[in-house]
Amino acid sequence: QSALTQPPSASGSPGQSVTISCTGTSSDVGGYNYVSWYQQHPGKAPKLMIYEVTKRPSGVPDRFSGSKSGNTASLTVSGLQAEDEADYYCSSYAGSNNYVFGTGTTVTVL
Amino acid sequence: QVQLQESGPGLVKPSETLSLTCTVSDGSISSYYWSWIRQPAGKGLEWIGRIYSSGSTNYNPSLKSRVTMSVDTSKNQFLLKLTSVTTADTAVYYCSRHRANWMIDYWGQGTLVTVSS
Numbered sequence: 001q002s003a004l005t006q007p008p009s010a011s012g013s014p015g016q017s018v019t020i021s022c023t024g025t026s027s028d029v030g031g032y033n034y035v036s037w038y039q040q041h042p043g044k045a046p047k048l049m050i051y052e053v054t055k056r057p058s059g060v061p062d063r064f065s066g067s068k069s070g071n072t073a074s075l076t077v078s079g080l081q082a083e084d085e086a087d088y089y090c091s092s093y094a095g096s097n098n099y100v101f102g103t104g105t106t107v108t109v110l
Numbered sequence: 111q112v113q114l115q116e117s118g119p120g121l122v123k124p125s126e127t128l129s130l131t132c133t134v135s136d137g138s139i140s141s142y143y144w145s146w147i148r149q150p151a152g153k154g155l156e157w158i159g160r161i162y163s164s165g166s167t168n169y170n171p172s173l174k175s176r177v178t179m180s181v182d183t184s185k186n187q188f189l190l191k192l193t194s195v196t197t198a199d200t201a202v203y204y205c206s207r208h209r210a211n212w213m214i215d216y217w218g219q220g221t222l223v224t225v226s227s
Contacts, residue, residue: 001171003154034212038155045204045220046155051213089155093212097168099145101155 004029004090004102011108012080020105022073022090028100030071034093037066037075041086049088050075077107085109112137114205114218122199122225128192132205132218139163139181144188145208146179148201149220156201160208161188195225 005023012018022029022037029035035053038046048057050066053073063078073092077084090102118130132144145160159169161179169177173192181188192199203223207216 036213038214045217046214047217048213048215052211057215091155091157091212091214098171099157099160099208099212101147101157104154 116221
């Protein structure tokens with residue numbers, strides 16, 4: 001199985017929006033609505049931000065939103081704040097009880 | 111609030127077996143899936159596999175030949191064994207709770223395992 005493809009980096013100024021893409025295939029992202037997004041600060045464990053493509057766990061600000069079109073999922077962070085600077089990973093169910101992560105995107109708040 | 115804690119040797123010799131334990135507290139291990147995930151320094155996340163509380167397992171095809179997971183419900187623990195390790199297996203290893211909808215809602219703090227002679 002191959003990792004889902006994410007851009008290595010993304011950036012935006014405070015208050016702006018940034019969108020991260022996550023491209024897979026019809027066997028993973030495109031085939032199931034089981035895409036999740038995780039935020040990871042340096043030296044810390046990842047934190048769930050989005051699940052089932054668009055849903056936010058309790059406690060995650062509504063500045064974070066998810067979507068999907070075809071084989072590509074996206075995470076949008078609106079109203080960027082300094083604490084949003086982190087690595088972000090997408091993930092997807094890949095069929096046959098298999099699971100795959102994205103390559104990761106470093107978000108920088110300028 | 112479920113808490114997970116990894117434990118095990120921080121140093122393993124090449125060709126030997128890596129063994130880690132994850133202890134679940136403030137919640138039951140029963141009726142959930144539990145996963146192991148690893149992350150080499152400066153690199154991305156890799157799913158190793160998961161185990162249900164009944165003992166049913168699913169492994170990453172790329173690691174399947176070397177991975178064994180087990181669960182001890184009496185101790186609220188689940189375990190990872192990775193055989194024939196090489197330096198490429200050096201990573202931070204996380205244990206986590208993996209829900210039926212394939213989201214991971216709780217993570218351990220991670221433990222660094224270095225493979226070196």
